[in-house]
Amino acid sequence: MRFEETAHEMVAETETSAEVLFVCTEQACGRRVVVGKARPRLTVIDRGDFAARHAGSLGGVVMDDVEAA
Numbered sequence: 001m002r003f004e005e006t007a008h009e010m011v012a013e014t015e016t017s018a019e020v021l022f023v024c025t026e027q028a029c030g031r032r033v034v035v036g037k038a039r040p041r042l043t044v045i046d047r048g049d050f051a052a053r054h055a056g057s058l059g060g061v062v063m064d065d066v067e068a069a
């Protein structure tokens with residue numbers, strides 16, 4: 001059994017010494033999450049397209065919905 005999955009890329013919009021703000025590159029989606037640098041922590045600000053898979057990275061910080069689930 002297979003199903004189609006939409007994949008969106010997320011990019012780092014801004015960062016502090018402790019956190020990185022990732023935003024989805026799809027205009028219609030608008031997902032935004034904050035990822036902790038020192039410890040694996042993800043806070044969803046805007047859920048966006050919940051059905052899409054989101055992934056992105058900045059340096060050693062990786063944003064991956066699979067780990068966050």
Ligand SMILES: [Zn+2]
Nearest residue numbers: 008024029031
């Ligand atoms: Zn998206």
